[in-house]
Amino acid sequence: MAINDSPVERAEHEQRLQDVRRTMLSDEKLATMAARFKAISEPSRLKILLALSCGELCVEHLTQAVGGNQSAVSHQLKTLKDNKIVRARRNGKQIIYTVADEHIMLMIKTAKEHLDCDE
Amino acid sequence: MAINDSPVERAEHEQRLQDVRRTMLSDEKLATMAARFKAISEPSRLKILLALSCGELCVEHLTQAVGGNQSAVSHQLKTLKDNKIVRARRNGKQIIYTVADEHIMLMIKTAKEHLDCDE
């Protein structure tokens, strides 16, 4: 703490620290949340997610849509699924992937808008 | 493409691929968006962001709030700032950091809600 803080400043600072402590997530939740952001922080996986935001796709079609190799796409989908970014269901021989829920759709939308602020 | 797709299925599939192509971001935008998610995908940086979501803080107070070392926090803030997650302004000797904008606040809120779905 800066040595020349006034008493009022010190009190405000204490209040801030308390607010932060009260609001802060547990280390476990923090780690989970960070892992979920990390799942969508690789261009390859983000591309998959954006493709899925147009509608459900099986692995083969996804692979075509994003232009990759089957094994890589499958690994990427596992990361997305483990982090509840996408969901999977079987249909015959195929596994169909979809965006997990509305929170994820909203994140995509918000991130796109954030990006548009650059222009 | 699966060899036994019916003509109707093939047409639907073509439609899907076109939708994806039309909606897909450029490689550059994809990279930028991914980098921004990556910025908030490390527990240390996410913790800083959550602290700032309670209100602005200078580096020293932030360092106390998240419990780290000054150099590390400074590096983390640079990553967040470079990716437009936070903003900085000078006030005397101090640099005050704030959450960049409402998009980021919404992302935090949405991510928290997504997390709450686990329980």
Add this chain to the structure above:
DNA sequence: TTATCATATGAATAATCTTTCATATGTATA
């Protein structure tokens, strides 16, 4: 203008992650 305070930065090491290749699993069909 020198000393001090607050923050930033470069370089290096250690840790983590992504992709690929080879192969395994599970489902449907002949």
Add this chain to the structure above:
DNA sequence: TATACATATGAAAGATTATTCATATGATAA
């Protein structure tokens, strides 16, 4: 039941990243 098909997975190599230490910068106060 044997074969083909769609997807998943383990291991390993290469690439990327986070943190630390030492030091630099920029601002204020003496």
